[in-house]
Amino acid sequence: MRRRLLALLCVTGSLVSACGLLPGGHARTTVTVWLMKDSASRDFLRRFTDDFERTHRDLRLDIRIQEWTGIVEKVRAALKDGSGDAPDVIEVGNTQVPLYADGGRLADLTLESMRDWGQDAWLPGLAEPGKDGNAQYGIPWYAANRVVIYRKDLFRAVGITAPPKTREEWLADTQKLDSGGNQGIYLAGQDWYTLAGFVWDEGGDLAVQKDYDWKGALDTPAALRGMDFYRRLQALGRGPVAADEEHPPQAGVFAGGRVAQIVAVPGLAQSIVQRNPSLKGTLGFFPVPGKTAARPGAVFTGGSDLVVPRNTKDQFAATAVVGALTGATWDTELARTMNYVPNKTTLAAAVAGGEGVAAMAAGAAHGRATPGTPQWADVEADNPIKQYMTRVLTGADPRTEARRASRRITEELTPGL
Template sequence: MKRTRFGRTALAMAALAATATACGDDGTGATGGGGDDGSLTVWLMDGSAPESWVAELNEAFEREHGVEVTVEIQQWDGIQDRLTTALSEDGTVDVLEIGNTQTVGYAATGGLTPLDAHLAGQPWNDAMRSSAEVDGTLYAAPWYGANRVVIYDRSIWAEAGAEVPATREEWIDALEAIEENTDAEPIYLPGQSYYVLGGFIADEGGDFAVADGDGWRGALDTPAGRAGMDFYAELQAFSTSPTDNDEASPQQSTEVIPNQEVASWIGLGWEAAGAAAAIEERGGEADFGYFPIPGTTAERPGHVFMGGSNLAVSERAGNREMAVKWLRMATSREWAQRFVDALDGGVVPARTDVTAEPAPGSFAEAMVRSADVGWLPPLTTGWANVETEPNPIKELMTAALDGGDYAEAAEAADDEITTRINRE
């Protein structure tokens, strides 16, 4: 997954609870080498796992197998180049963490070990499992997920008499009440938050692109695409945000929310924490509440992009047998439950037999309630080409919000998506 998007933010969600440490890291992640018969090298991303969990897992593994485990923490900057290099060399790394939308690309190039024979029958979350499979073969173990929720200012909502919504219709009613009864911006919504749009399109049964024979084609010029964009535009009309920016430009949590009177916004756990800290630095006090992005009915929340990470074994691992055993232990029910517990339920478990029990009223509670409606963009090696700037989905959104003809803009976006997604 792209570092500048959910790849980084999902992992930083875990970092709110703990900071990971390990031996052998020089700050760049370019350390050490793969294991041999008596050792194992594991790459984890900065902020992914609590120190206590890593230490206890490795101690248990070493007691059982007599193999020393070295965990090397990798920084996000330049990680794709380092992963590509490591997976093309013998013995550089044994087990590695990979963003969930990156997995299919590394598997397709032959860099990852097939794991079906070792992880058959595990009860994975459906959306997370799909990110670890290529043509029905499992190339990684889902580790954890995280997603966006609606973050709202309790005091502004109370002033407006607005109620927490369970449906899209109720959401609009609440924003109208805030607009009529307060001076606050009802919702801050950038014009180009395309993963939010993707969830709305998924609510309508659509997607950014669909399989077409041996390839893919763009699918925005469809009833589902139009309906998703129409609802996005309905929400965005309550916002003063420009139509040509995204949530990172400017950074909504630290550059927008602390400096404006905003009643609600859509964000990630690390963003909520960052906004609260920035407000406190200015002498204020954040009074945030959280609820899942509402769906079309009260029966279930709206679809959300389920970012997160998978654990994989390098095809060129120096100790593949032990690497598979470490991965299997790390993602077992026992250690997956310990992982979630160590983070106070702050991630969505990858296994359906693991329970997340976050504090009532917390961001994590709202996030976990959306776990069953997790959504991912097309899982194909060409998807990264679509996200490259200028992103055709973002350009479509701005055009539609600025009053352009949706069908014309969507047709152009679909042509560009089709060209890019089928390019290796």
């Protein structure tokens, strides 16, 4: 769930303390922090650094911005024992934490999480991937997830005055919208992140762990019910059954045709309006509906966690930075600045003023992440879930195809099987 090059160096105004010396000649400890490009604005990082260094007079921040391309190998190299230029704090994608925690390369931050950081209110889609057993390695920072982007004018034209609250209402409304040359919804056949939410809503999962072994779980009754709902919804539009939401990019489809709804992150609305300025002011957002009106549907939660390498030179200083960045003051400031969801459900009110972000926050409260195993990346490399979806949407027997896909997932999650 990352934006812009920045190197916070010694700045004018307090040159002595900013460059590593305290009054009286005592050296500051430098904390090296790797953050990803575009995760935070230049202005946010400047303000955070000024505040942190003012309130932690013995510490100095050296924030280094990293590119997403090639980051996995770069982080892995930095986590090796004896690495000469290892950072003290690293921003990682929430689903990447199991990859880096494998082999004991990250510091266990469970004590701080329980004592100081309010882990009981963390978004589950950020917290769960950061945990291995009883150990918390990844500390939730910010989140983003899918919502329904819709055209208010098309809803009004068929007499729909408010967004649906339940999945059955969603189906009924979408069927009304799928008329007069409109597509009720554009949903590509291989949008497996959206499918995952329906599976989770039914109580199923993509894969489950028993003892130390992972096994594909698309063939459970709950997961099959999730796929059946996806099939019914996808049929109320003309999304390609053998492609995902990026082929073609669904923003272009939405902008270029009479499409009533898509499932996407709210930020995609900006791209839609850029492609078709006539849609400015017509777009709205609502959470993916749940099985009942009592709560929105489950969604895949993307975003970032902060981790501390085990080989940090000063874990106390590193955790001070993590605590400040993920604390209520700066986490909500980041969310407002970048249109993210804050890391705790209790902070959702901080973004309630933005329709799109508020819809994200409602869904994120019930969000999930992909199975917490380092091998999940191997599943996504040649994703059997996509192939399963296409086969079911083209008429194949769901149970047979779910068993086939589950076997493939199990094989990828169990090297040497």
